[in-house]
Amino acid sequence: MKDLKQALEVASHHFALKELDAAINACDAILKVLPGQPEASHIRAFVLLSKSQEISGKAIGQLQSSLQLNPENPLVLSTLGEAYLVANRFAESRVVLQKALSIAPEFYYGLMVMGRLLLQLERCAEAEVVLRKALSLPDTNHQATYIALAMSVMPGPWYMERLADFHEWLQPATYLEIGVETGKTLKLAQPSTVAVGIDPEPQINYPLADTTQVFSLGSDPFFEQHHLPDVLGHASLDFAFIDGLHVFDQALRDFMNIERFSRPNTVVVIHDCLPLDTASSDPKRTTKFWSGDPWKVIAALRHFRPDLTCFTIPTHPTGLGVVTNLDPANTVLKERYREVIVAYQDKNYDWLVENDLSEVLGVFVNDWDEIVARIGEAHAKHYE
Numbered sequence: 001m002k003d004l005k006q007a008l009e010v011a012s013h014h015f016a017l018k019e020l021d022a023a024i025n026a027c028d029a030i031l032k033v034l035p036g037q038p039e040a041s042h043i044r045a046f047v048l049l050s051k052s053q054e055i056s057g058k059a060i061g062q063l064q065s066s067l068q069l070n071p072e073n074p075l076v077l078s079t080l081g082e083a084y085l086v087a088n089r090f091a092e093s094r095v096v097l098q099k100a101l102s103i104a105p106e107f108y109y110g111l112m113v114m115g116r117l118l119l120q121l122e123r124c125a126e127a128e129v130v131l132r133k134a135l136s137l138p139d140t141n142h143q144a145t146y147i148a149l150a151m152s153v154m155p156g157p158w159y160m161e162r163l164a165d166f167h168e169w170l171q172p173a174t175y176l177e178i179g180v181e182t183g184k185t186l187k188l189a190q191p192s193t194v195a196v197g198i199d200p201e202p203q204i205n206y207p208l209a210d211t212t213q214v215f216s217l218g219s220d221p222f223f224e225q226h227h228l229p230d231v232l233g234h235a236s237l238d239f240a241f242i243d244g245l246h247v248f249d250q251a252l253r254d255f256m257n258i259e260r261f262s263r264p265n266t267v268v269v270i271h272d273c274l275p276l277d278t279a280s281s282d283p284k285r286t287t288k289f290w291s292g293d294p295w296k297v298i299a300a301l302r303h304f305r306p307d308l309t310c311f312t313i314p315t316h317p318t319g320l321g322v323v324t325n326l327d328p329a330n331t332v333l334k335e336r337y338r339e340v341i342v343a344y345q346d347k348n349y350d351w352l353v354e355n356d357l358s359e360v361l362g363v364f365v366n367d368w369d370e371i372v373a374r375i376g377e378a379h380a381k382h383y384e
């Protein structure tokens with residue numbers, strides 16, 4: 001075939017644009033000339049898999065034919081491994097993936113699919129090892145690998161479900177969300193809650209309750225220009241979610257501003273407090289999957305504010321920090337702001353691992369009854 005590379009790019013391009021029939025046609029044109037061609041087989045199988053689970057049988061058949069012609073090809077083996085995985089044929093998936101990795105132990109795609117298979121089989125510790133090996137290899141994106149790693153390290157319900165649990169349990173009269181984006185989490189606020197969202201560039205595409213309003217502002221300007229109780233029509237805040245700019249100093253200021261309008265039982269949840277590795281938790285974003293370093297807020301509060309109840313729920317993708325027992329009259333963070341920033345600004349994930357990540361971040365369990373009991377215990381102190 002004269003220009004295979006270009007023909008493959010056309011097929012990938014159609015797939016990326018979700019022009020599935022055009023992608024199939026482009027692959028078929030290649031496979032007519034070059035039967036079993038590995039990349040074309042790989043793309044075609046994915047188009048079929050994404051079209052419908054039922055068609056996964058067709059994808060498997062096509063890949064098995066390609067494998068007869070390319071029995072040692074890691075891409076064909078790994079794609080077949082993924083097709084079997086999607087079809088819940090785990091034993092067959094494992095056989096072909098093991099073969100792919102015995103031929104090419106550092107084959108990124110094979111490692112990524114093997115990690116996802118192990119995760120599916122609930123062999124989370126083994127999945128973590130394989131996925132971390134994949135992440136050590138060059139790849140343009142790593143998104144699927146990070147997500148599988150997050151689910152291996154933090155099994156159980158993900159952060160959206162936990163946020164919904166908080167809304168359901170707290171039934172807050174007032175809610176503040178910093179970092180709204182599409183409104184995916186702000187929509188969890190119920191009509192019985194007066195909710196305020198802050199984001200300099202909101203792109204709302206979820207229906208929000210009539211009692212929810214969104215301010216197109218960064219959080220610092222919002223707190224400079226508005227008095228939160230006036231905006232809420234209530235004296236204090238019951239529940240807050242910090243998910244704006246994912247860097248330490250901003251997330252710390254967000255917490256300090258929220259505490260000013262809190263009462264002891266207020267619950268503040270901070271996104272991205274359980275980082276997965278150095279690259280994805282660097283405050284300068286270099287990875288598509290990115291948590292930044294808000295985890296330092298939890299580390300700093302646990303150190304500088306032992307009066308707070310502060311822990312981290314290991315919920316994927318990157319954990320939720322929880323803070324309660326707030327004290328609007330406390331001035332420690334304001335007075336020692338520079339010291340707090342300096343204490344953590346140069347620390348990174350490696351430091352966290354060397355210094356007992358679990359202890360520094362107060363990693364708790366991803367179990368709702370236990371979370372309720374822990375917060376309830378903290379709140380009970382106010383009624384003794």
Ligand SMILES: C[S@@+](CC[C@H](N)C(=O)[O-])C[C@H]1O[C@@H](n2cnc3c(N)ncnc32)[C@H](O)[C@@H]1O
Nearest residue numbers: 179180181184185198199201218219243244245
């Ligand atoms: C990760 S998204 C929020 C996602 C949303 N909470 C969810 O879970 O679906 C982060 C958002 O924070 C916003 N943001 C960035 N800097 C901010 C700031 N200083 N104050 C408030 N929001 C900010 C961004 O525009 C972006 O929409």
